[in-house]
Amino acid sequence: MRSATPWSDVISYLVEATGETLYMVGVSTVIATVLGVPVGVWLQLTAKGGLRPNTAVHRVLGFVTDLGRSMPFIVLLVALTSVTRLIVGGSIGSTAVIVPLAVGAIPFVGRLVQNILSEVHVTVVEAAITTGASTLKIVRSVLIRESLPALINAIGVTVIALIGYSAMAGVIGGGGLGDLAIREGYQRFNDRVLWSTVAWLAVLTTVIQLGFTRAARAADRRRHASV
Amino acid sequence: MITVENLTKSFQGVNALNGVTLDVESGTVLGVVGPSGAGKSTLARCVALLERPDSGAIRVDGTDITSLDGSALRAARRQIGVVPQGDSLLRQRTAAGNVALPLESAGVPGPQRRTRVGELLDLVGLTDKATAYPDQLSGGQRQRIAVARALAANPSVLLADEPTSALDPETTGSVLTVLDRARAELGVTVLVVTHDMGVVRKICDDVAVLEQGRVVEHGKVLDLVGNAGSRTSSALLPAVDLNPINESAYDRVADVVLVGFAAVGALLPEAAHRFGVELNIVGGGLTRLGETPVARFRLGLNGERSDSALEWIGEAGGAVQRSLKGPQGVAA
Ligand SMILES: Nc1ncnc2c1ncn2[C@@H]1O[C@H](COP(=O)(O)OP(=O)(O)OP(=O)(O)O)[C@@H](O)[C@H]1O
Ligand SMILES: [Mg+2]
Numbered sequence: 203m204r205s206a207t208p209w210s211d212v213i214s215y216l217v218e219a220t221g222e223t224l225y226m227v228g229v230s231t232v233i234a235t236v237l238g239v240p241v242g243v244w245l246q247l248t249a250k251g252g253l254r255p256n257t258a259v260h261r262v263l264g265f266v267t268d269l270g271r272s273m274p275f276i277v278l279l280v281a282l283t284s285v286t287r288l289i290v291g292g293s294i295g296s297t298a299v300i301v302p303l304a305v306g307a308i309p310f311v312g313r314l315v316q317n318i319l320s321e322v323h324v325t326v327v328e329a330a331i332t333t334g335a336s337t338l339k340i341v342r343s344v345l346i347r348e349s350l351p352a353l354i355n356a357i358g359v360t361v362i363a364l365i366g367y368s369a370m371a372g373v374i375g376g377g378g379l380g381d382l383a384i385r386e387g388y389q390r391f392n393d394r395v396l397w398s399t400v401a402w403l404a405v406l407t408t409v410i411q412l413g414f415t416r417a418a419r420a421a422d423r424r425r426h427a428s429v
Numbered sequence: 430m431i432t433v434e435n436l437t438k439s440f441q442g443v444n445a446l447n448g449v450t451l452d453v454e455s456g457t458v459l460g461v462v463g464p465s466g467a468g469k470s471t472l473a474r475c476v477a478l479l480e481r482p483d484s485g486a487i488r489v490d491g492t493d494i495t496s497l498d499g500s501a502l503r504a505a506r507r508q509i510g511v512v513p514q515g516d517s518l519l520r521q522r523t524a525a526g527n528v529a530l531p532l533e534s535a536g537v538p539g540p541q542r543r544t545r546v547g548e549l550l551d552l553v554g555l556t557d558k559a560t561a562y563p564d565q566l567s568g569g570q571r572q573r574i575a576v577a578r579a580l581a582a583n584p585s586v587l588l589a590d591e592p593t594s595a596l597d598p599e600t601t602g603s604v605l606t607v608l609d610r611a612r613a614e615l616g617v618t619v620l621v622v623t624h625d626m627g628v629v630r631k632i633c634d635d636v637a638v639l640e641q642g643r644v645v646e647h648g649k650v651l652d653l654v655g656n657a658g659s660r661t662s663s664a665l666l667p668a669v670d671l672n673p674i675n676e677s678a679y680d681r682v683a684d685v686v687l688v689g690f691a692a693v694g695a696l697l698p699e700a701a702h703r704f705g706v707e708l709n710i711v712g713g714g715l716t717r718l719g720e721t722p723v724a725r726f727r728l729g730l731n732g733e734r735s736d737s738a739l740e741w742i743g744e745a746g747g748a749v750q751r752s753l754k755g756p757q758g759v760a761a
Contacts, residue, residue, distance in 0.1 A: 329517035329575070332477050333531035333582070334507035343530070348521050423521045424564045 206394050215382055215395060216402055222296045223378040226371060227364045230300045234307030234364075235357055241267065241308060242315020243341055249316070251324065253337050270309030275367045278302045279374060299376035303364055310363065314356040318349045351422040358414025362407055379403055430455035430618040431476070431586055436485035437642075438471055445471040446482065447642035453586075453635065458612055458619040460629040460650075463639035469622045470514065472639065473590040476620060477511045478502065489586060507535055510579030510617070512589035517575055518563040524574045525550065525559040531582040549577040552614065553607045569600030576607050580615065587611055590622045605631050626664045630718055636661055650718055654725075655686045655748035662686070662725075667714035669727040674711045679729035683739055684713070686748040687724045697728070700742050706732030 207215075245267065247253050248260035279302045286301040287293045322345055330344045346353065369380020379399055387396025431453045438446040445468045453459040461469050474480040476487055478494065486493040494505045510531075518527045525546050532542045550556045553573040563571055572592055579587055589608065593601040609632045612619050621628060629636050629650060636653065638646035638660050646653065646660050653661035669684050676682055687693045693715065701708040712727035730738060743749045 323516070325513050325515045325517045326519060328479055329511065329513045329578075330519075330530065330534075331479065332506055332509070332511035332513070333534045333578070334503040334505075335530070335534040336503065339534060343533070344519060348519055350521065423523075424562050 207392060212395055212398050215386065216379075216398060219377060219379045219382040219399070220402070220406070222371075222376065223365060223368055223380070226296050226299050226303060226368045226376060226378055227361060230303035230307060230364055231357065231361050233300070233304035234311045234360060237304075238308045238311025238360075239315050239346075239353075241312030242319060243345070245312060245316040246319040246345070247337070247341070249320065253327070253331075253340060267309040267312050270306070271313060273306065275302070275306050276370050276373065278306050279370060283374070294375045296371070296376045296378065298374055299368065299371040299378075303367055303371075306367060307360055307364055311356070311360055314359065315353065318352045318356060319345045321352070322348050351418040354414055354418040354421055358411060358418070361410055361414070365403070365407060365410075379406075430457075430490065431620065432486075432488045433472070433476070434486045434488070436472070436475060436482045436487065438468075438475060438480065438482045444642050446475070446485075448485070449639070449642065449644055451637050451644060451647060453618050453620055455585075455618050456612060456616050457634040458608070458621065458632050459635045459637060460633035461620065461622045461637050461639060462624065462626065462629060465624070467639040468642040469624075469639055470590055471642075473588060473620070473622045476586075476588050477509060477513075477590075478506050503534070507531065507582045508584050509586045509588055510582070510584035512572070512575045512579045512587070512592050514590040514592075514594070516563070516571065518571055518578075520563050523560050523562055524555060524566065524570075527563070527574055528577045528581050530578060535582050537582075545581060549581055552580070552610060553577045554603075567600070569596055569603050572596065572600075572604050573607050576604070576611065580611055580617065583615075585617060587617045587619045588621075589619070591624070592621065593623065593625060593628060601625075601627070602631075608632055629661070630665055630716075632719065634719075651688050651721060651723070654718065654723060655688065655750075657684070657748075657750035665716070665718065666723065666725040667716055669713040669725055672712060674727070674729065676729075679709075679711075679731055681730040681735040681739065682711070682727065683730070684725065684727050684750040685739075685742060686750060687726070688746070688748075689721055689723075692746050693722045693724045696742060696745055696747055697726075700738045700745075703741065704732065704734040704738040706730050706735050706738045708738065 245260065245263055248256040248263065282302045282305060283293045286298050289301055290297050292298055326348065327340065327344055330340045368378050369384070371378050372381030372385055379402065383396055383399040386392050387399055433449055433451040436446050436449040449472060461472060463469055471480065475482045482495055487495050489508055497505050519530070528546045528549050529542050532545060537545065550559055553576055555570060555573055558566060558570060566574065592608065593604050596604065605628060608619055608621065611617050621633065633650055635648065636650050637644050650661060653659045654666055656662055666686065687696055697708055707730065709729045710726045711729045713725045715722060715724045717723065739749050
């Protein structure tokens with residue numbers, strides 16, 4: 203039994219691991235949003251009653267999406283090693299984790315987005331169609347703009363989920379808070395590091411969640427407009 | 430202006446439209462009425478280019494618009510302003526933003542867009558609500574914004590599906606006034622689908638009655654009311670037989686429809702005077718179709734020249750619908 207890690211060390215561990223987590227999660231969220239939103243839009247456009255109904259495309263895209271979603275992240279992490287090496291030039295480290303995180307999150311975001319877009323009322327969409335708007339215009343100004351608050355919340359949900367997934371980053375040397383808790387805290391019986399990390403993760407996710415809730419509310423024009 | 434020719438549309442074996450033929454003259458208001466399931470909304474959706482008919486044509490200024498695609502379809506849609514049934518406004522946009530949508534679709538630049546939006550908000554009387562969001566407007570105000578939006582891109586045709594359903598009578602009046610102004614001030618041709626004959630009474634020049642996907646009656650409202658058997662006359666004119674009358678007190682009993690100020694005001698006293706008959710109004714009453722006063726009276730006549738008096742009323746523009754007592758078939 204060694205003596206407890208000094209607080210100053212705990213803090214520097216946390217700072218470093220937080221940096222790694224935010225880097226991994228941040229970049230993969232951006233990628234998953236940039237690629238996942240179009241997937242969700244495409245799913246909704248091709249759905250029955252969508253703007254460009256196409257059962258075949260919808261089925262195939264839906265199948266691939268759900269396959270991606272059902273894949274355990276740890277499997278994705280190791281299965282994508284060669285792809286990762288190709289993209290980022292290595293298969294170890296925080297940057298390498300971004301590839302499987304993004305790949306895992308794209309179908310997740312896609313389904314969330316499709317569900318949200320399908321909530322826009324058909325009369326509202328049809329009204330826009332009758333104005334002679336192009337499909338692109340309707341996607342942007344109606345589907346996405348009308349559901350922006352819900353979409354922002356969905357990205358928040360994705361960020362939190364990715365923080366969870368990124369805990370497994372340690373498997374390929376990605377570091378981050380999850381890895382800190384497991385390797386330093388749990389495997390070395392370092393309770394101080396373990397519980398500090400857990401507490402810090404709770405604070406971090408709460409703050410992030412709160413931030414997204416705020417942003418979603420700010421995007422919702424209905425509530426804070428003057429009459 | 431718009432002609433609908435032999436339009437058919439079926440859904441999984443249900444014939445919603447069974448060869449519908451209609452026309453709406455430029456600058457007039459046509460009301461399409463009929464019982465639930467008659468095919469009114471299907472017709473409206475075909476004209477709005479939201480649904481493709483199985484066969485037939487819809488011509489706007491002579492051009493068939495049913496088989497267009499791509500940018501030609503979008504351009505045709507801009508020619509037809511649509512007020513859809515139910516809530517159709519973007520809830521994340523202000524009233525002004527909603528009215529601007531068709532102008533954005535048409536690529537109208539910002540400054541011109543703002544001017545046009547201002548004009549339309551003025552037309553529908555909601556200038557002070559420009560920055561309000563739909564959730565902050567009443568049902569009638571939202572509907573008027575929907576009308577303003579439909580008119581924004583200067584369409585030649587305005588189509589409204591049940592624009593007043595779910596509105597109280599007073600609010601209904603404000604929405605109808607706006608539709609009427611659109612016709613009067615912008616000269617658009619209006620097609621309004623409704624189950625409410627009150628809408629026909631207040632703003633329609635023409636009416637088409639749809640039943641089971643067919644037009645069973647179509648014409649000018651003021652002509653159809655003079656036609657005793659028409660659905661339009663029974664729906665719009667005052668009832669004549671509310672009170673039982675003592676027929677034996679009269680030589681002749683007949684129903685007559687009078688259209689317009691002159692007829693309603695002067696025709697009956699003139700007839701009585703000319704033919705020296707006693708002429709009593711024993712039933713019916715006066716109503717208004719748009720701006721035009723219209724009366725349907727049950728008349729009781731006494732005097733030798735009663736038949737001649739009735740005949741003269743018919744010749745002078747009244748529609749003598751039936752002789753309840755005395756020789757049948759005295760008609761205009
Ligand atoms: N999308 C659809 N799929 C299947 N059947 C439909 C569809 N749209 C309309 N119908 C059928 O077509 C017929 C006409 O419907 P439509 O909605 O045009 O009637 P309507 O005159 O507007 O009636 P209401 O006054 O109740 O609105 C009905 O029998 C209806 O069930
Ligand atoms: Mg209907």
